[in-house]
Amino acid sequence: MTKKLNRWILHLLAICIVISYKHKKLFIYFYKVTTNDFDKEFRKSVVNINQLFGSTSKKSPVGIDVQSQGFLSRGGFVKFVNNQIVYLPITIKIFQHVHDLLIGLFSDVSSNEIVIQESCDVVDFLDLEFSSYKQLPSILDFKTREEFSKYQYNRGLLNSQSALFQNYVRIGIDEFDIQSLQYKITTLCNNFEFTLSWVQFVDDDRFGVIEHPLGNTKFVHCSTCDSNNHIEVSNHHRIINSEDKVQEIEEVHTPNAKTIKELADFLSISEKQCAKVVFYMGDFDTGSKLIICVVRGDHEVSELKLRRILKLDSIRPADDVEIKDVGCYPGYASPIGIDRSKCKVVVDEYIPKSTNMVVGANKQHYHLINSNYSRDYTADITGDIIQLPDNAYCNLCNNQLVILKGILVFTLSTLHNSIKILNQTGKNSIPDIIQLKLNYTSLLGGIAELNHNKFGVVLPIKFAPIPIIIIVLSKVEKIQQQAKDYQIKLNSKNISAVIDNRDIRAGQLFADADLHGFPIRVTYSNKLHELNQIELKVRSTEVVIVESEEEILKQIELLCL
Numbered sequence: 001m002t003k004k005l006n007r008w009i010l011h012l013l014a015i016c017i018v019i020s021y022k023h024k025k026l027f028i029y030f031y032k033v034t035t036n037d038f039d040k041e042f043r044k045s046v047v048n049i050n051q052l053f054g055s056t057s058k059k060s061p062v063g064i065d066v067q068s069q070g071f072l073s074r075g076g077f078v079k080f081v082n083n084q085i086v087y088l089p090i091t092i093k094i095f096q097h098v099h100d101l102l103i104g105l106f107s108d109v110s111s112n113e114i115v116i117q118e119s120c121d122v123v124d125f126l127d128l129e130f131s132s133y134k135q136l137p138s139i140l141d142f143k144t145r146e147e148f149s150k151y152q153y154n155r156g157l158l159n160s161q162s163a164l165f166q167n168y169v170r171i172g173i174d175e176f177d178i179q180s181l182q183y184k185i186t187t188l189c190n191n192f193e194f195t196l197s198w199v200q201f202v203d204d205d206r207f208g209v210i211e212h213p214l215g216n217t218k219f220v221h222c223s224t225c226d227s228n229n230h231i232e233v234s235n236h237h238r239i240i241n242s243e244d245k246v247q248e249i250e251e252v253h254t255p256n257a258k259t260i261k262e263l264a265d266f267l268s269i270s271e272k273q274c275a276k277v278v279f280y281m282g283d284f285d286t287g288s289k290l291i292i293c294v295v296r297g298d299h300e301v302s303e304l305k306l307r308r309i310l311k312l313d314s315i316r317p318a319d320d321v322e323i324k325d326v327g328c329y330p331g332y333a334s335p336i337g338i339d340r341s342k343c344k345v346v347v348d349e350y351i352p353k354s355t356n357m358v359v360g361a362n363k364q365h366y367h368l369i370n371s372n373y374s375r376d377y378t379a380d381i382t383g384d385i386i387q388l389p390d391n392a393y394c395n396l397c398n399n400q401l402v403i404l405k406g407i408l409v410f411t412l413s414t415l416h417n418s419i420k421i422l423n424q425t426g427k428n429s430i431p432d433i434i435q436l437k438l439n440y441t442s443l444l445g446g447i448a449e450l451n452h453n454k455f456g457v458v459l460p461i462k463f464a465p466i467p468i469i470i471i472v473l474s475k476v477e478k479i480q481q482q483a484k485d486y487q488i489k490l491n492s493k494n495i496s497a498v499i500d501n502r503d504i505r506a507g508q509l510f511a512d513a514d515l516h517g518f519p520i521r522v523t524y525s526n527k528l529h530e531l532n533q534i535e536l537k538v539r540s541t542e543v544v545i546v547e548s549e550e551e552i553l554k555q556i557e558l559l560c561l
Contacts, residue, residue, distance in 0.1 A: 049500045049516075052466065054079060054088040056515045066214065068448040069156025071457045075515035077444070083153055083161050085441065090516070095440050097465035099166055102438065103141065105184045106170060111139045118144055122169060126433070127419040130171060136421070136431060137172030157445025158214050158407060168436040173423065176432055182206070182412060193460040194450050197406060199228040202308065204414040209406025210446040217408045220388055224399040232304040235384060236392035236401060240353040247356050247370035254367045258331035260297040263358065263367065271297035275357040275371065277333045279318035282310060290318055290326050290343040292335055294379070296350045299386040306346065309383045327362060334359035334368065335377040347379035348386050407446040411437040451540070455514035458539045461559055468497035468556065469518040471509050473525040483524045486549060495560045497522070514539070520559065522552065
């Protein structure tokens with residue numbers, strides 16, 4: 001009895017979340033027991049439903065507008081406390097189930113778990129830990145939690161204030177097939193009954209997303225090329241319509257026309273004929289400088305593209321004092337006649353190919369018409385710095401591109417030139433490092449959004465760590481024992497099941513089973529017992545089968561194995 005109690009204590013420690021405040025910042029640490037004692041006990045005993053799930057509720061939390069996310073709280077998966085997410089026991093078990101499957105994708109080497117704080121750079125750790133090829137290949141996995149400045153509480157896990165991540169870092173001196181890993185992850189997601197789309201980001205980075213209108217990740221899809229690119233880095237076929245004869249520049253009075261729309265309306269021209277100026281500040285080797293971006297009036301600056309072209313890690317919007325310091329006037333600005341020693345001018349590729357543009361005169365209520373690049377001003381850098389415009393076309397096949405939204409679940413990347421180790425010849429070499437990052441929070445939120453009905457979440461069978469609930473609608477000891485024996489029989493076949501034999505009305509038992517997300521429900525009752533039968537219900541299809549225990553077992557094996 002003591003040993004069994006100790007195992008339960010160890011299991012509780014395994015899912016324990018210790019929350020502490022340090023400098024008003026929330027840190028979460030996870031403690032993991034490497035033993036499988038709990039699973040062994042689970043497979044040979046009857047586990048009460050209350051040991052796995054939090055309490056159910058009839059109403060969604062106040063402020064959660066997305067029904068599927070409300071079901072996660074109502075079903076005892078998570079609780080929302082002061083805009084923070086508390087992950088309850090069944091969710092921790094779901095995460096562990098997914099983690100075990102992902103570890104299996106790295107079949108060449110076993111994993112070693114580490115505990116790492118958010119402020120610690122994993123590359124710095126690798127540089128300290130690994131020094132020789134004899135230590136490779138190796139896989140490290142660890143959890144992190146990230147906070148986001150922009151979030152929408154009403155969307156639950158789909159756009160939460162913070163998210164829980166599982167990281168897998170494989171380091172080796174051999175060539176590891178990242179495409180093969182990507183394929184394996186895609187296949188795993190197919191088993192979870194959803195399609196994962198891979199979106200190309202910068203360099204070798206790629207995102208695995210669930211295409212969905214509630215997603216926060218925008219990407220560009222070309223149906224002809226069958227390609228997906230993140231909207232911030234996507235290129236497109238540029239069409240230049242302006243072939244006008246170059247005109248003389250002229251200053252015009254434009255009272256209160258501070259925005260592109262106001263300017264275009266005042267002059268009765270298209271926004272395409274205006275040059276928009278956007279200001280940022282960046283820290284360069286020579287010091288902090290104003291960045292003046294010039295794009296066409298109907299376009300928007302991509303900060304990511306701008307940072308990449310300037311080779312800066314970060315930029316920030318400039319204030320009016322910084323803008324005026326170089327001779328520009330906010331709302332009526334241009335790169336013409338300013339102090340170029342204090343700034344960098346970055347011009348989008350559309351501007352040099354456009355003629356007779358309207359720009360600011362750097363004087364309140366005045367603009368310049370018929371400005372032309374090269375004649376009137378030049379740039380320090382010219383390149384692609386705009387977000388994908390509407391009605392854009394693929395630069396490879398000229399097919400019209402479509403902008404889609406996705407729920408970001410995976411990030412797969414290569415860490416280039418990260419660390420050096422000694423190879424077999426005793427010389428320094430740079431090992432291959434692959435990092436896979438799983439967003440547990442968005443994965444669960446996405447699964448719930450894709451798989452729910454009016455009664456609750458319906459977990460995919462192979463995603464659920466416990467796919468079967470056995471409901472006992474009888475107080476007869478013989479029937480109770482029969483259900484327990486059946487549960488143990490299922491568990492012995494590596495099919496996890498749990499019993500709910502609480503002494504409450506049948507409607508509540510069924511409602512709780514639906515809210516808890518069980519994909520398969522088996523029911524025992526007095527009437528069914530008289531017929532020597534039990535009932536099987538598959539929630540995703542609403543198929544109900546009444547057969548003998550052995551026939552039901554065959555159906556369950558087809559579904560689960």
